[in-house]
Every structure is written in structure tokens, then in C-alpha cells.
Amino acid sequence: MLPQNPPKHLLILFIVLTFFTSCFGTYQENPFANFLEHDRKMNSKPVYSSFSKLVRQTKTSTTTSSSKIVLINVDDYGAQANGKDDSEAFKKAWDRACSSKQSATIIVPKNKIYRLKPVTFSGPCQSDLRFKIYGTIKASAKMRDYEDDRNHWIVFDNVQNLRVKGGGIINGNGRTWWKNSCKINKNNPCKDAPTAVTFIECKNLIVSNLWFQNAQQMHLTFQKCTNVRALSLLVTAPGNSPNTDGIHVTGTQNIRIRNSVIRTGDDCISIVSGSKNVAATDIICGPGHGISIGSLGAGNSEAEVSNVLVNRATLSGTTNGVRIKTWQGGSGYAKNIAFQNIVMKNVSNPIIIDQNYCDQDDPCPEQKSAVQVSNVIYRNIQGTSASEMAMKFDCSKTFPCQGILLQDIILGSVEDEVAKASCVNVNLADRGKVSPQCS
Numbered sequence: 001m002l003p004q005n006p007p008k009h010l011l012i013l014f015i016v017l018t019f020f021t022s023c024f025g026t027y028q029e030n031p032f033a034n035f036l037e038h039d040r041k042m043n044s045k046p047v048y049s050s051f052s053k054l055v056r057q058t059k060t061s062t063t064t065s066s067s068k069i070v071l072i073n074v075d076d077y078g079a080q081a082n083g084k085d086d087s088e089a090f091k092k093a094w095d096r097a098c099s100s101k102q103s104a105t106i107i108v109p110k111n112k113i114y115r116l117k118p119v120t121f122s123g124p125c126q127s128d129l130r131f132k133i134y135g136t137i138k139a140s141a142k143m144r145d146y147e148d149d150r151n152h153w154i155v156f157d158n159v160q161n162l163r164v165k166g167g168g169i170i171n172g173n174g175r176t177w178w179k180n181s182c183k184i185n186k187n188n189p190c191k192d193a194p195t196a197v198t199f200i201e202c203k204n205l206i207v208s209n210l211w212f213q214n215a216q217q218m219h220l221t222f223q224k225c226t227n228v229r230a231l232s233l234l235v236t237a238p239g240n241s242p243n244t245d246g247i248h249v250t251g252t253q254n255i256r257i258r259n260s261v262i263r264t265g266d267d268c269i270s271i272v273s274g275s276k277n278v279a280a281t282d283i284i285c286g287p288g289h290g291i292s293i294g295s296l297g298a299g300n301s302e303a304e305v306s307n308v309l310v311n312r313a314t315l316s317g318t319t320n321g322v323r324i325k326t327w328q329g330g331s332g333y334a335k336n337i338a339f340q341n342i343v344m345k346n347v348s349n350p351i352i353i354d355q356n357y358c359d360q361d362d363p364c365p366e367q368k369s370a371v372q373v374s375n376v377i378y379r380n381i382q383g384t385s386a387s388e389m390a391m392k393f394d395c396s397k398t399f400p401c402q403g404i405l406l407q408d409i410i411l412g413s414v415e416d417e418v419a420k421a422s423c424v425n426v427n428l429a430d431r432g433k434v435s436p437q438c439s
């Protein structure tokens with residue numbers, strides 16, 4: 001189980017990590033200073049050349065010729081912020097901005113609460129857009145408003161070069177949905193609830209300085225997007241609100257989530273199939289279910305997730321710390337993953353790979369195929385476990401976890417018990433001090 005010499009795949013892993021360090025860079029600034037401050041300067045190293053060009057362009061356009069930017073205030077399109085529905089005004093403002101030949105900025109004024117029914121802001125648009133939310137956008141709480149599409153509230157679809165920011169609030173008003181969830185009321189049928197904000201097939205996207213509250217289900221989803229930065233976000237919902245993931249990443253490539261605080265009732269960050277080059281840095285998480293890759297492979301599906309870095313995170317009181325979860329019977333892979341520089345405070349399962357994930361009422365029968373988990377490094381992870389099992393590798397019998405490296409791991413138990421590790425079907429190597437050890 002514990003090879004003396006690092007196997008070849010660890011070398012590959014090292015190369016991957018070098019790639020991460022050079023590609024994503026490191027950040028020196030205090031991660032949580034200037035939180036939710038307006039127009040936070042982005043002085044980080046550029047990641048993707050076309051994307052960084054966008055960042056530069058938007059920067060210079062603010063400083064040089066603001067007269068060239070078309071300003072579109074939702075109030076001028078009929079938004080009242082008086083408790084009645086403002087959806088039509090927002091749609092009109094979007095259509096005007098999206099058809100503008102010059103860069104346009106939509107403004108949602110501060111100190112006002114705008115009510116929206118489900119609304120889709122579609123691209124492609126004629127030029128770069130900014131959506132500045134200074135005030136509050138609040139969801140309609142009437143479930144019948146969502147009859148056409150129960151899965152979405154606000155959608156940005158197929159938009160390029162978009163920035164959404166402003167320091168304002170997006171409130172999903174989710175209480176009615178939570179009450180009706182089958183996880184809260186067992187008599188109710190299990191039905192989907194809307195994701196508060198979904199970006200679909202967006203390219204070159206920046207979402208920053210916003211407070212997402214009380215989503216109906218997930219708060220923020222990036223679906224099939226490319227080149228995304230999600231910065232300085234605050235995401236909050238009660239710890240017992242069902243399925244209220246913070247940030248969900250699906251089918252998305254080149255995404256950095258940085259400098260964000262997520263306190264909800266489900267995963268702080270969940271990364272699922274089709275996602276590649278995902279970096280989450282300076283994250284505070286909890287309450288919630290932790291930072292998850294997966295679940296993958298549900299319903300015998302194929303899943304592919306690769307190149308994921310979670311760097312500098314603090315998880316407090318969460319049910320999991322860093323987790324990879326796959327269903328039996330899936331196929332594909334989760335590979336080249338690094339979890340590093342992480343503090344766990346009273347986390348129930350600080351480090352866990354669960355290849356027997358089964359989130360349904362019926363038991364999941366044993367199946368041969370599995371999503372292959374390989375090349376996962378856990379480095380510099382310290383803190384306390386709320387349960388005695390601080391590390392759990394429950395891997396597939398037919399596709400054991402390959403190339404798992406533990407380096408400088410010190411996890412204790414909050415109780416008086418000694419922390420333990422459980423390691424099943426896993427090819428594991430140690431570096432530095434690793435505690436607990438597999439029993």
C-alpha cells in the first residue's frame with residue numbers, strides 16, 4: 001500500500017502542479033481585505049491571453065473615454081423597485097445594451113430592491129457588456145412564476161466579454177422552495193428548484209463583488225463556459241437550506257474562483273463533469289458540505305474532470321472538507337487534482353474520496369465500472385476532524401484510486417479520540433509528516 005519510492009505518476013503530478021503554479025500564479029494581497037468593495041482592481045497576473053486582453057481593455061476604457069460607454073439604467077426602462085415585477089424593464093435594458101455597437105453598461109441603482117421573475121439575458125451581443133448591480137435583485141417567491149422552467153431564475157446565455165459586478169445583492173428568496181423540498185418535508189416529491197444565477201456558454205466572463213443570498217437551490221452555476229473569473233463573492237444561505245450549493249462548475253474550462261466566502265446548506269464549491277482547469281484560491285467555506293469534485297458518474301454516465309487546484313482554503317464546521325465523490329457504475333476520470341494549504345476546523349470528513357456515493361433512498365447495488373480517480377495530491381492540510389475518521393479513501397474495487405499523494409497532513413480529532421484514516425483500494429504515497437496513518 002505504501003510504496004517506498006514515489007511512483008512514476010507522482011512525477012507527472014509534479015509537472016501538473018508546476019503548471020498550476022506558473023499558470024495561475026500566486027497572490028500576495030490579503031485575501032479578505034476590501035471585501036465587496038466596488039470595482040476592485042484586478043492586479044493579478046493574466047492567465048489566458050485573450051482573456052487578459054479583455055481585462056486590459058475594460059480597464060483602459062474606464063479610465064480613458066467613459067463617454068464611449070453607453071450607460072443603461074434599468075430605471076429608464078421602466079423598473080420601479082416598488083415590490084412589483086421589474087422583469088420587463090430588465091429585459092428591455094438588456095436588449096438595448098446587447099444590441100449596442102459600443103460597449104454598454106447596465107446599471108441597477110443602489111438602495112433599491114428590484115423584483116424579478118425568471119429571466120434570460122441572451123447573447124451574442126454586439127459588444128462588451130457590463131452589468132453593474134449596486135442595489136438588490138430579489139426573486140419572485142411565487143412558485144407558479146417558474147412553471148415554464150423550474151431550474152432557472154436568472155440566466156445569462158451565450159454572452160461573451162461580460163462583467164457582472166457592483167457590490168450589490170442577488171437574493172433568490174428561497175424559503176418557499178426550501179419548505180417544499182423533499183429533503184425538508186419527506187412527504188413531498190423530489191423536484192428540482194431553480195438555480196439563482198446560471199451562466200451558460202459564456203466566454204470571457206468576470207463575476208465579482210456580489211453577494212448571493214438564499215438561492216432557491218444552487219446560487220451560482222457556470223455551465224459550458226470558457227475563461228471565467230469569479231472574484232470576491234459572498235454566498236450565504238442557512239446551513240439547513242437544502243441543496244443550496246454555493247458555486248457549481250459544470251462543463252466549464254479555465255475558471256478561477258478566488259477570494260470568496262461561501263456559507264450555505266450544501267457544497268461551497270462543486271465541480272462536475274466536463275470541467276477542466278479549475279482553480280479555487282482563498283476560499284472560506286462553512287457551514288456547508290465542503291469543496292467537492294462530483295458527484296460523478298450518476299446513472300452509469302461518463303464523467304471527465306481534470307486539472308483542479310484548490311489552494312488556500314479554510315473550512316469550518318462543514319460535513320466534508322475536500323471531497324471526491326463518484327457513483328458506482330460510472331466511467332471516465334477525475335485526475336490531476338491538488339488540494340493544498342487548507343485549514344480544517346471541526347470538519348466531519350476532512351479528506352474523503354467516496355467511490356460508493358449513493359444519494360438516493362434506494363440502496364445502490366454493487367457495480368463493476370467506476371470513474372477512475374488518479375493523481376490527487378493533498379498537501380499541507382491541517383486542523384481538526386469532527387469525527388474520528390479524519391481521512392477516508394473508499395475507492396472502487398475494480399478501479400482503485402491511483403497516485404494519491406499525502407504530504408504534510410496533520411489532522412486531529414476535536415473529541416478526545418485519536419483521529420484515524422481508512423484506506424480501501426487506494427494506491428497511496430506519503431511525504432513529510434502524515435497523521436493519521438491508514439489503520
Ligand SMILES: *[C@@H]1O[C@H](CO)[C@@H](O)[C@H](O)[C@H]1NC(C)=O
Nearest residue numbers: 317318319346347348386414
Ligand atoms: C463540531 O461540530 C459538531 C457537529 O458536526 C458540533 O456538534 C460541535 O459542537 C462542534 N464542536 C466545536 C468545538 O465547534
